[in-house]
Amino acid sequence: MHALKSRNVREKEPLSHHTTMKVGGPASYFATPENVQELQSLIARLRKEHIRYVILGRGSNLIFSDKGYKGCVISLKKLMALTFSGKRVRVGAGLPLSSLILKCAAHNLSGLEKLIGIPASVGGAVANNVGAYGVQTSDVLESVTVLTPQGTKILPKSKLSFAYHRGMRGHIIVEATFKLVSKPNTFIQATIKQTLIYRTQTQPLSEPSAGSTFINPKSRKAWQLIEAAGLKGFQKGGAKVSEHHANWIVNTGNATSRDIVWLIRHIQKTVKKKSGVLLQPEVEIIPYG
Numbered sequence: 694m695h696a697l698k699s700r701n702v703r704e705k706e707p708l709s710h711h712t713t714m715k716v717g718g719p720a721s722y723f724a725t726p727e728n729v730q731e732l733q734s735l736i737a738r739l740r741k742e743h744i745r746y747v748i749l750g751r752g753s754n755l756i757f758s759d760k761g762y763k764g765c766v767i768s769l770k771k772l773m774a775l776t777f778s779g780k781r782v783r784v785g786a787g788l789p790l791s792s793l794i795l796k797c798a799a800h801n802l803s804g805l806e807k808l809i810g811i812p813a814s815v816g817g818a819v820a821n822n823v824g825a826y827g828v829q830t831s832d833v834l835e836s837v838t839v840l841t842p843q844g845t846k847i848l849p850k851s852k853l854s855f856a857y858h859r860g861m862r863g864h865i866i867v868e869a870t871f872k873l874v875s876k877p878n879t880f881i882q883a884t885i886k887q888t889l890i891y892r893t894q895t896q897p898l899s900e901p902s903a904g905s906t907f908i909n910p911k912s913r914k915a916w917q918l919i920e921a922a923g924l925k926g927f928q929k930g931g932a933k934v935s936e937h938h939a940n941w942i943v944n945t946g947n948a949t950s951r952d953i954v955w956l957i958r959h960i961q962k963t964v965k966k967k968s969g970v971l972l973q974p975e976v977e978i979i980p981y982g
């Protein structure tokens with residue numbers, strides 16, 4: 694049985710740019726299971742002891758409460774197995790998506806490279822059906838392995854339903870299998886390079902954030918509605934509507950989770966008043982209890 698340790702929910706990130714909002718207090722328990730068996734016994738123990746839990750990918754879409762999390766935060770970062778078989782790759786939920794993309798590129802396998810730079814884990818990418826520049830994770834997903842009380846089971850994509858920013862919820866994802874296509878390495882590397890340059894030019898990556906704050910409503914862009922409501926640069930405490938991209942809230946250094954949640958609600962109210970559209974958060978707010 695994996696020991697439950699109390700830890701701060703903020704994770705150190707290895708990348709040079711910021712990949713989380715960098716807010717949130719301590720969790721009652723923090724667990725990093727070594728493998729699926731440990732994860733399984735951990736979940737059984739938490740259920741038995743009526744302790745709530747949340748699965749943490751890389752935390753890039755999450756806003757934890759300043760008080761922290763009353764329960765167990767389970768990081769799947771140790772589930773990183775990777776197996777190539779022809780044009781298929783089977784990968785553990787904890788592997789960073791960008792690492793997967795680079796490994797695929799080394800095998801001349803294409804399909805996910807427009808998602809390079811998204812600081813998701815593979816599990817988080819499937820859970821949220823991460824997308825960018827016309828590509829969604831589900832486009833090349835073949836099946837997902839999920840935890841069951843008895844072990845694991847494989848769910849083919851045909852049994853699942855994915856849409857824009859609607860991924861797979863209600864399961865703990867331990868592995869995913871993607872079916873890719875062969876492309877010349879130069880083509881894949883060029884797409885990776887262009888995508889990373891474009892991201893750096895268009896996104897405020899030098900400040901902590903959780904990426905886009907709101908889902909784009911049908912045939913509208915959230916950033917345009919926020920700008921039209923006069924909110925670009927608007928600040929509450931340390932949380933600010935980015936000057937670079939109005940659909941991003943950035944942490945200017947001392948933001949609290951409370952500031953961010955206040956700002957999200959304020960944007961929703963102001964945009965609704967101005968344009969009649971109620972923006973839906975893309976970021977996920979995790980309450981303390």
Ligand SMILES: Cc1cc2nc3c(=O)[nH]c(=O)nc-3n(C[C@H](O)[C@H](O)[C@H](O)COP(=O)(O)OP(=O)(O)OC[C@H]3O[C@@H](n4cnc5c(N)ncnc54)[C@H](O)[C@@H]3O)c2cc1C
Binds near residue numbers: 750769820
């Ligand atoms: C700089 C930046 C750029 C971004 N760019 C994009 C972008 O271009 N496109 C886009 O779509 N998103 C983008 N995002 C948002 C974010 O990366 C995605 O929402 C991503 O899906 C989160 O993955 P994660 O591993 O960090 O998951 P987390 O944020 O840790 O968790 C997100 C949700 O998934 C659940 N989850 C995570 N892993 C699992 C698992 N194994 N099994 C079951 N549930 C799980 C969590 O419980 C939580 O509900 C960006 C974020 C940042 C900070």
